[in-house]
Amino acid sequence: MKTILNKKYTVTAIMLAIVIGAFVFRFYNFSDWLYFKMDQSRDAQLISYAINDGPMMLPLLGPRAGATDVGKGFLRLGPAYYYFQYLSGVVFNSTAPEIFAYPDLLFSILAIILLYFFARIYFSKNISLLISAMYAFSFIVIQYSRFAWNPNSLQFFALLTFFGLLKFLSEKNFKRKIGWLIVWALGISIGSQLHFFGFFVLTAISGCLILFHSQVWQLQKIKDIFAKNILRKIAVYSFVFVSVFTLIYSPVIISDVMKKGENSKNFITALFSKAKEKTFGEKLSKNFSENAKYYCLITTSFCGEGEPFDSVKSALPSIFSIILILAGLILAGRALKKEKNIGRRNFLALLFLWIGVFFIFTFPVSFQLRPRFFILVFAVPFLLSGLVFDFFQERWPKKAVYFISAVAIIIFGLNAYGTMAWFSEMKQSQVKNVEINRTLILKTKDGVTLGELQKASDFIYEKRKIGKDVYYYVKPEHINPIKYILTQKKDPAFVYATLSLNENPNAQYFAIIPSDTEPKKALEKKYAVPVEILSFQNCGQISVYEINFPGRNISKNFRFNKKYSKTDRLFWKDVFGIKKQTIKEDEELTSDINMNE
Secondary structure, rough: HHHHHOOOOOHHHHHHHHHHHHHHHHOOOOOOOOOOOOOHHHHHHHHHHHHOOOOOOOOOOOOOOOOOOOOOOOOEEOOHHHHHHHHHHHHOOOOHHHHHHHEEEEHHHHHHHHHHHOOOOOOOHHHHHHHHHHOOOOOHHHHOOOOOOOOHHHHHHHHHHHHHHHHHHHHHHOOOOOOOHHHHHHHHHHOEEEEEEHHHHHHHHHHHHHHHHHHHOHOOOOHHHHHHHHHHHHHHHHHHHHHHHHHHHHHHHHHHHHHOHHHHHHHHHHOOOOOOOOOOHHHHHHHHHHHHHHHHHHHHHHOOOOOOOOOOHHHHHHHHHHHHHHHHHHHHHHHHOOOOHHHHHHHHHHHHHHHHHHHHHOOHHHHHHHHHHHHHHOHHHHHHHHHHHHHHHHHOOOOHHHHHHHHHHHEEEEHHHHHHHHHHHHHHHOOOOOOOOOOOOOOOOOOOOOHHHHHHHHHHHHHHHOOEEEEEEHHHHHHHHHHHHHHOOOOOOOOOEEEOOOOOOOOOEEEEOOOOOOHHHHHHHHHOOOOEEEEEEEEEEEEEEEEEEEOOOOOOOOOOOOEEEOOHHHHHHHOOOOOOOOOOHHHHHHHOOOOOO
16 A cells, blocks of 8 residues: 555545545535524624625624623634635625635635645554545534534644644754744634634643643753753744734734723633533533543544434444544553654644643533534544554554554444435425434524525515515524525615514515424414414425414504614724724624524
8 A cells, every 4th residue: 555655646646536525525515505593694794794895894803702701792702714704705706605604615625635744744644644534524524614603614723733833843944943833823823713712722732732842841951941042043933923923813902902901801701700510520520421422423423412323323433432542542652652753752742732631621611512612623533543553554564454444444434324314314404394413513403504594585585575575583593594695685675674563554474484383373372463374485494484464453563673783893994994884783693692502
């Protein structure tokens, strides 16, 4: 196998095949099966202003950090995620919902390529390719690559952070060292803006690896640091890193200066927010079980929440994953004791820090863990598998191929099963009501996708009557998505709002409800007045109805349309004193943080 891979262009061809296959799995029915919930529609609406009216409408801060309690206001991440979405909208000259998911799709593909080069720091070409392939076709990795959400691209920027740092620490040439320092700074500066949890984990792991590399526990090493030439280099490295970090974080800094440190205060408040009242033992036990469960999910596609398999079938993949990961850790420790090469030692140390630091940071929130937290460690099980493969290849060079092939086939097979089961579920959900088991990423497991919401919106638009104002009822998590899709019609004569029984004599009513719900009964219970069904269309998990209230008393004023409050964000137009339209955010969206989580 090594001989084959040594041939010119062979590695490139294999990697190209992996990337093409991964792209097919990620892009298959991408638009119709896209998750477009409250968070996604809110972000799309915000960035669409900038696409339509220019970059001065870009915000200085990013999405809210949903798992935090700051009491007053909102703790917001940096805006890097929004700027990627803006670039996508500009490149494709569109504000269609799927356009805003393209950056996450792109970074998921780039992560596969980057993982190969990352693995090559320690592994051979064949094992590095296998690691990248297993990662590329992991069910949960694919699932997190198929919709827009600020944590999704962390899978790329976590790798970029650690790749840049490893290269920086092992590089001898000063100029190239500066180049790798910039790569590390870019990775951590952007990655830390994608998720509040990522900010701490990436920073802590980077700091610990630098301490390990410097061997600060040795007195002579500490003395060497204070040598004149070493201090000068440290000053230059610090200046470069701080410069890059400050540049990337400049919108956040400017916002905090203009708002008198509001976001920084919220950040500090969030740090000291009280976690759930559980004992140390309960948290430790829960953290072990949650980490084991989600590492199993990453490796095999089994063991996740809502798993449709019985306990026996779930136990086997769990045991397989735990054995593989523990074996990898044992072999990493064994190799670390013998390894003399600085770059390879740092790589092995990073694996321990990656798992250990992540485990420590998940401990306080062990009862609130969700799959998105584990985006930071998506690559870890496959890198540890690589250590097992490397051991067998070193110990039994001729027979190792059988063991490696067997393990790889198990991982590929289980993930293929999980992915195809999910695709089948998605396909069925477009035409009928089905039980949702394989969607493991969101709290609201209703299976409703952009394709279904688009069908419902198209029905409303086609059934509208000239001169009538459209009012629609829909579940809270679909209010803003439907509104955004209707906005894409770009029809100034089309007037619509969320449903209210009001004094408008030109009202035309619609309702979007789950397909397994009796519409007349549900709506009459909701509004306490008789309801008449005029027409309807099944859209899959949801159905849309044209309705009327024949006994409507217009003196009643049961209002259900949303109120608005001025956003707490600052935009670049505010920095430069440019007067543009006021952006508003829905009050009910601002009061309910990240329902999708």
